[in-house]
Every structure is written in C-alpha cells, then in structure tokens.
Amino acid sequence: MNNDKKRLLAKVAYLYFIEDYTQAEISKELNIYRTTISRMLKQAKDLGIVSIKINDFDTDLFDLEMTLKEKFQLKNILIIPSYPKESNKSKDQRLSLAAALYLKRIIKPKDIVGFAWGSVLVGMIGQLQNPVKTEATFVPLVGGPSPSNSQYHVNGIVYDAARQFGGKSLFVDAAAVQESKYIRDGIINSQYFSDIRRLWAHLDIAFVGIGGPLTNSASRWRDLLTDEDRVLLRERQAIGDCCCTFFDRHGKILTGSLLDRTIAVPLDNLRQVPNAIGVARSLTKAPSIKALLAMGILNTLITDEETATRILEISSK
Amino acid sequence: MNNDKKRLLAKVAYLYFIEDYTQAEISKELNIYRTTISRMLKQAKDLGIVSIKINDFDTDLFDLEMTLKEKFQLKNILIIPSYPKESNKSKDQRLSLAAALYLKRIIKPKDIVGFAWGSVLVGMIGQLQNPVKTEATFVPLVGGPSPSNSQYHVNGIVYDAARQFGGKSLFVDAAAVQESKYIRDGIINSQYFSDIRRLWAHLDIAFVGIGGPLTNSASRWRDLLTDEDRVLLRERQAIGDCCCTFFDRHGKILTGSLLDRTIAVPLDNLRQVPNAIGVARSLTKAPSIKALLAMGILNTLITDEETATRILEISSK
DNA sequence: CCTAATTTTGCACAAAAGTGCCAATATTTA
DNA sequence: TAAATATTGGCACTTTTGTGCAAAATTAGG
Structure with a gap:
C-alpha cells in the first residue's frame, strides 16, 4: 500500500x-x-486507519453475554459488572436493581407476572424509582416460607410489585412444602387456588430465583424440608433448585415424595412463558444455574460477571 | 447522565x-x-462515548489547506508535506509529481490544457506512470526561453504532455520577451499564432508556475530581460511573476514596455479558466505566491507545507 | 511492447440512516 | 401531586450509503 x-x-x-x-x-x-x-x-x-473506540464499555462483559446467550440459546441475557471487594449484600442489591429495571422495561399494561422465591427477588421491587402504571397481575409461583421467615414471604413480593406497578396481586396461603401429598393436592385443587393455577398457565413474565446446593444455608425456605428430604436429596445428588423444585447436575428433576408435597409452578410450565427469567448470582450457585440453563426452561438470565464467568468455566470442561 | x-x-x-x-x-x-x-x-x-481516531493523518496539514483555501477563496488546494533536510531538488520533484497526478485526475477527454513556464512544471509530465488516453489539446501559455535554455522550452512540456495523454500539442516559435512591442504584436497577430490565441480563450485547465523576486537567479527565462527592464522592475518593486508577467506585493500588474514586449496569456484571461492552477514552492517565493493568490486570478494552488505555512504567516501580519 | 489477470471505477438499484412531526411516556420540578 | 420538561415511539419521507455487475484501468507476465 x-x-x-x-x-x-x-x-x-x-x-x-x-x-x-x-x-x-x-x-x-x-x-x-x-x-x-x-x-x-x-x-x-x-486497514486500521480509522480506529473507533467505545468508552465506558466493557467488551469482556459483552462477549460474556454473547457467549452465554449463544451457549444456552437464551432470548436475552443481562450481566452486571462485578467489583472486587464488594460485599455479597451489595452485590445482591445491585443485581436486584438490575432485575427490577429489567422488569420495568419489559412489562406491558396487562401482563401476568409471576414471582418465585429467591434471595435476590426479595429486594427487587423496593428499589424502583418511578412508578409505572399498569394493570398487570402479580402472582406467586410457589408457596411461602416457614412462619419464622414470614417477612420474606413471596406474598410480600407480589404485593409490593402490585403497589409499584399499579396492578393487582394474588397471594398464596400455604407453605411451599406441605406435610403430605394429600394436603398438597388438596390445596392445589382448592377453589381459591384455581385462580392461581389459571394464571400459571398464562404467564407473560416469570421471575425465578435459583437455589444452590443444600449446604448453602442462606435459604429462606429450606427449613421446611424434613431430615428425610435432605437425606434423599443428598443421595440423589441434588445440585440446586428453582421454584422449590430440585434437580441434579444433569438437569434431571428430582421427583418423588418431596416434589409431590411441594406447592409450586411445575418447571415445565415455564417453557411456555415468553419471559422466563432467572435471577441469581454467586460462585456456589454457578453449577446449579448452569444445570438449570441447560434444561432449557428459562429464556433469560440476569446475573453478575463473576457468576457468569464461573458458569462459562464449568461449561467448557 | x-x-x-x-x-x-x-x-x-x-x-x-x-x-x-x-x-x-x-x-x-x-x-x-x-x-x-x-x-x-x-x-x-x-458525549464522547464514541471516539474516532484517524491514524496516518496530519491534521495540521489539513487545517493549513482549509485555512488557505478559505483565505484566498480557492476552489481547490493541495499541500504536500515537507520533510526536514530534504534537498530542494527532491522537494521540487515531489511537488511535480503531485501536480502531475493532480492533472491526471482532473483531465477530461477533450480538454484544452495550457502550460506556462515554471521550474516545477518542467519535471511534471515525465513522472507519470500509466498513460491515460485523451484527445486533449496542450498549448503553451507563454513564449519560450532564451536559446541557451532550449532544453527547458515550454514546447517540451506540451509535447511531453501530448505524448503522455495522447492528444495534440501546439508550439510557440518565439521567445517570451521580444525586442520591441512592434515585433511582439506582429507575432501575436500572425496567422500561426491565431490558433494559440483562440485556445487561450477556451482553456479548461491552466498550469502556471510562479516566479519569485528578481534576485532569485534560478529562472530559466529571465535572461531575456534587458538591464533596463531590470532597473524598472526594481524601481516598481516587482515581487514576482506569473506567465512572464510581473506584479508587485499589492498584486498590481506592472505594465509598460516589458509587458508590451512579452508573449504570454494575459493574466486576466486566467480568471475564466475552470482550473487555473498555480504550482510553486519555496520560502523565497512565498510573498510572490501570496500576492498572486490575493489577485484572485488562480483558483487552485499546489504547493508544499513549508511554503504554505510561510504564506499564511505573511498573510496574517 | 503487447496480452491476460487483477483491480478499480461508474452506474443503477437496494438497503440503511436521518429528519420532522406529533402523540404518548417518562422524569423532574415546584 | 400536578404541572412542566424531556424522552421515546411511531410514521412518512428524504437523504445517504452499500452492492452487484459491467466497463475501464492498472498491473503482471511473457
């Protein structure tokens, strides 16, 4: 030249x-x-005579998004940056905010929006700044926690959401895990629950948390599990849960007594939801998140950089 | 934000x-x-989020072009870079090449192209690589030099040009300065000269050199001047010439005996030429070039960086 | 110096981007 | 909380840019 x-x-x-x-x-x-x-x-x-640089833009983060999106066939993905030395509480809070803003962006006037249990989901709604008026319906996707954790009740989430977005919310009046299949079925089939079941079949948006391994003690609802349940889960190598439904590293849902006693939207239902959004972070949860993503139940993931990186690492092995 | x-x-x-x-x-x-x-x-x-950088680009040079173009109301300008320590010969050669390429770029099939005397013009044509076929007509704009400088005859330029571009060329069979107005008028009005005069009236492109002060001895044609001429030019403060026509620093054309004896296209004719191109460089010529540009006779300038810089310096005083 | 191969142009047309306008939303301010 | 201000959505239309193809120009090879 x-x-x-x-x-x-x-x-x-x-x-x-x-x-x-x-x-x-x-x-x-x-x-x-x-x-x-x-x-x-x-x-x-x-020829590189023109060089264009985009400031304030983390290419690595973007590449991470693209790679994961491709790998798990996601419709959407949102990875927020990780800052070194930040406390877990702060990390969770930032993730919550991101999820809340995401909801705000995608919600449409008459949407049916479901929430499942998840440490990050709890903090979501409170962080929104400007109210958006909709006529959306907010519905729990799972039963509540044990009475001692009532301040973290999933009902609280849907209630806050309805107040914020101006729609209405439905409550569940039952714990996520019941004593017997008989009681569980009774509740599920009850008149009052039929509204919820109907909504579960027509969800536009579902926000679900993703739980890590059993050893992780942060859970707000797992005290509902019996010792027997725990033994079984360990035996069957549960790697995590979503909507109170456990699965192993291969993405196999762990059926049996526990699942039969659980009040929650069936994971398979979520495949039909236009926005089935998983929100979770932390290195210990990465294997669980990975397994769930591989199941193809969710189409959107909201997580942070360190978690995403870990997911990718364990995926490439 | x-x-x-x-x-x-x-x-x-x-x-x-x-x-x-x-x-x-x-x-x-x-x-x-x-x-x-x-x-x-x-x-x-x-917001500067996108920053675009152009490498290999000398902004100063470009600004110089824009400034001069604006200042002298030029249609076009071409300034080639100056490299320190380069010999004048080499500088001239690069300028010649630039001018030649410029001609090659703008010439159209049936153009009438005039050449006047000028140290840089002589080297122009020889440097072209690939012949471009046209049916252009090449015509001298001035008479020739003294017999002792015949190898630099303006006829040579137009002849080379015609060979290169495939058109035809006309010659002048007279020196630029004649002994008397009487002889000059005789030649100008002669039958053979009428073709040239006609072409002078319909030029599409004119390449002219620009001469510096009299003390500059490099000229190939000024030996035609008499001692008397020189005295007069000094008295009237000639600053330079173009097409063998002298002017002072104010852009005033020095009329009189000399001009009356000169065989050259009248400078005013050049105002009508779509591409009236001055090609010249050197610090000593800068004042002359500046004065000529200010006269508004040319619409294009081809020079080098150091000359352009000097022109700008003396213009802003 | 000529001819074949490759590259560059010019052109018509297709695709993409920009603009003005107004209504609908969203955000900020008082 | 309401009014004021700013931003986005939606649309028709214009301007600008990109592309495939044929012609011209350049380069390379004999």
Whole structure:
C-alpha cells in the first residue's frame, strides 16, 4: 500500500468521521466518485486507519453475554459488572436493581407476572424509582416460607410489585412444602387456588430465583424440608433448585415424595412463558444455574460477571 | 447522565461501530425503536462515548489547506508535506509529481490544457506512470526561453504532455520577451499564432508556475530581460511573476514596455479558466505566491507545507 | 511492447440512516 | 401531586450509503 494512497484514505476518513461530511460532499471535494468514497471508507476501517473506540464499555462483559446467550440459546441475557471487594449484600442489591429495571422495561399494561422465591427477588421491587402504571397481575409461583421467615414471604413480593406497578396481586396461603401429598393436592385443587393455577398457565413474565446446593444455608425456605428430604436429596445428588423444585447436575428433576408435597409452578410450565427469567448470582450457585440453563426452561438470565464467568468455566470442561 | 444509560449508549455504539450491526438489528435486539437508535448513536458521539481516531493523518496539514483555501477563496488546494533536510531538488520533484497526478485526475477527454513556464512544471509530465488516453489539446501559455535554455522550452512540456495523454500539442516559435512591442504584436497577430490565441480563450485547465523576486537567479527565462527592464522592475518593486508577467506585493500588474514586449496569456484571461492552477514552492517565493493568490486570478494552488505555512504567516501580519 | 489477470471505477438499484412531526411516556420540578 | 420538561415511539419521507455487475484501468507476465 502506497503512502500517498494511505494519506488519501486518511483524509477521506477524516472528512467523513471527524468533520461529518457526507460521502457525496467528499466526492465533490476530491473529485472521486461517490461509491469509491464508500469503498475507501471501508478500506480505511479494514486497514486500521480509522480506529473507533467505545468508552465506558466493557467488551469482556459483552462477549460474556454473547457467549452465554449463544451457549444456552437464551432470548436475552443481562450481566452486571462485578467489583472486587464488594460485599455479597451489595452485590445482591445491585443485581436486584438490575432485575427490577429489567422488569420495568419489559412489562406491558396487562401482563401476568409471576414471582418465585429467591434471595435476590426479595429486594427487587423496593428499589424502583418511578412508578409505572399498569394493570398487570402479580402472582406467586410457589408457596411461602416457614412462619419464622414470614417477612420474606413471596406474598410480600407480589404485593409490593402490585403497589409499584399499579396492578393487582394474588397471594398464596400455604407453605411451599406441605406435610403430605394429600394436603398438597388438596390445596392445589382448592377453589381459591384455581385462580392461581389459571394464571400459571398464562404467564407473560416469570421471575425465578435459583437455589444452590443444600449446604448453602442462606435459604429462606429450606427449613421446611424434613431430615428425610435432605437425606434423599443428598443421595440423589441434588445440585440446586428453582421454584422449590430440585434437580441434579444433569438437569434431571428430582421427583418423588418431596416434589409431590411441594406447592409450586411445575418447571415445565415455564417453557411456555415468553419471559422466563432467572435471577441469581454467586460462585456456589454457578453449577446449579448452569444445570438449570441447560434444561432449557428459562429464556433469560440476569446475573453478575463473576457468576457468569464461573458458569462459562464449568461449561467448557 | 445516569450511568446505566451511558452503558446502554456504549452498547449501542459498540454494536454499531465495532460489530457492524445495522441500526435495525440493534433495534430488534434491544427492543428500542430504530429511529431512537439513530438518535442514541448521535448522542453517543456527542458525549464522547464514541471516539474516532484517524491514524496516518496530519491534521495540521489539513487545517493549513482549509485555512488557505478559505483565505484566498480557492476552489481547490493541495499541500504536500515537507520533510526536514530534504534537498530542494527532491522537494521540487515531489511537488511535480503531485501536480502531475493532480492533472491526471482532473483531465477530461477533450480538454484544452495550457502550460506556462515554471521550474516545477518542467519535471511534471515525465513522472507519470500509466498513460491515460485523451484527445486533449496542450498549448503553451507563454513564449519560450532564451536559446541557451532550449532544453527547458515550454514546447517540451506540451509535447511531453501530448505524448503522455495522447492528444495534440501546439508550439510557440518565439521567445517570451521580444525586442520591441512592434515585433511582439506582429507575432501575436500572425496567422500561426491565431490558433494559440483562440485556445487561450477556451482553456479548461491552466498550469502556471510562479516566479519569485528578481534576485532569485534560478529562472530559466529571465535572461531575456534587458538591464533596463531590470532597473524598472526594481524601481516598481516587482515581487514576482506569473506567465512572464510581473506584479508587485499589492498584486498590481506592472505594465509598460516589458509587458508590451512579452508573449504570454494575459493574466486576466486566467480568471475564466475552470482550473487555473498555480504550482510553486519555496520560502523565497512565498510573498510572490501570496500576492498572486490575493489577485484572485488562480483558483487552485499546489504547493508544499513549508511554503504554505510561510504564506499564511505573511498573510496574517 | 503487447496480452491476460487483477483491480478499480461508474452506474443503477437496494438497503440503511436521518429528519420532522406529533402523540404518548417518562422524569423532574415546584 | 400536578404541572412542566424531556424522552421515546411511531410514521412518512428524504437523504445517504452499500452492492452487484459491467466497463475501464492498472498491473503482471511473457
């Protein structure tokens, strides 16, 4: 490539990108055919004569999004940056906010929005700044926690959401895990529950948390499990849960007594939901999140950088 | 400006400028209306989120071109870079080449192209690489030098040009300065000269050199001047010449005996020429070039960086 | 110096981007 | 909380840009 030519390309690029000439103006100015200018500009880019830099933009984060999106066939993904030394509480809070803003962005006037249990979901709604008025319906996707954790009740989430977004909310009056299949079935089939079941079949948006391994003690609802349940889960190598439904590392849902006693939307239902959104973070949950994503139940993931990185690491092995 | 918003703008800019998405694709991807994307991109530029840098581009040189172009109301300008320590011969040669390429770029099939005397013009044509076939007519704009400088005869230039570009050339069979007005008028009005005069009236392109002060001894034709002429030119403060026509620093053409004895296209004729191109360089000629430009006779200048800089310096005083 | 191969142009047409307008939303301010 | 201000959505329309193809120009090889 001759030097004069390079200078000419640079001049064209300068006029176009810096001085905001149109290609036609440059063409006239330099007596070069317009389409040639177009090609020269492309060439100038290719040769690196034009270098474009985007500030305030983390390419790595974006690549991470793209890679995961592709890998798990997601419709959407949102990864927020991780800052070193930040407390877990703060990390959760930022993730909550991101999820809340995401909901605000995608919610439509008459949507049916479900919430399942999840440490991050609890903090979501409170962080929103400006009320958006809708006539949406907010419905729990699972039963509540044990009475001692009532301040974290899933009913609270849907209630807050309805207040914030101006729609209405339904409550569940039952704990997530019941004593027997008989009672569980009784509740599920009860008159009052039929509204919820109907809504579960027509969800537009579902926000679900993702639980990590049993050893993780942060859970607000797992005190509902019996010792027997725990033994079984350990035996069957439960890796995590979603909507109080446990699965193993291969994405196999752990059926049996526990599941039969659980009040929650069936995971398979979520496949039909236009926005089935998982919200979770932390390195210990990464394997669980990965397994769930591989099941193809969710189509959207909201997480943070460190978690996403870990998910990718364990996926490539 | 909120930080999330900034990140969104950055993301849009990234997709557009780096990943070469179309605005429509981004719109679809992010669920944002296409025209909004267009506006976001503009905003991202304005906010400096997108920074575009042109490498291999000398902004100073470009600014110089723009400034001079504006100052002297030129249609076109070409300033080639100056390299320190380069010999004058080499500088002249590069300028010649630039001028030759410029001619090659603007010449059209049936153009009438005139050449006047000028140290740089002589070297022009020889440097062209690939012949371009035209049916152009090449005509001298001035008479020739003294017999002892015949190898630099203006006829040589037009002859070379015609060979190169495939058209025809006309010659002048007279020196630029004659002994008397009587002889000059005789030649000008002669039958053979009428072709040339006709062409002078219909020039499409005129290449003219620009001469510096009399003390500059490099001239190839000034040995035609008599001692008397020189005294007069000094008295009237000639600053330079173009087409063997002298002018002073105010752009006043020095009329009188000398001009009456000179065989050359009248400078005023050049005002009508679509491409009236001055080609000259050197610091000593700068005042002369400046004075000529100020006369508004030329509409294009081809020079080098150091000369252009000097012209600008003496213009701003 | 000529001819074949490759590259560059010019052109018509297709695709993409920008603009002005107004209504609908969203955000900020008082 | 309401009014004021700013932003986005939606649309028709114009301008600008990109592309495939044929012609011209340049380069490379004999």
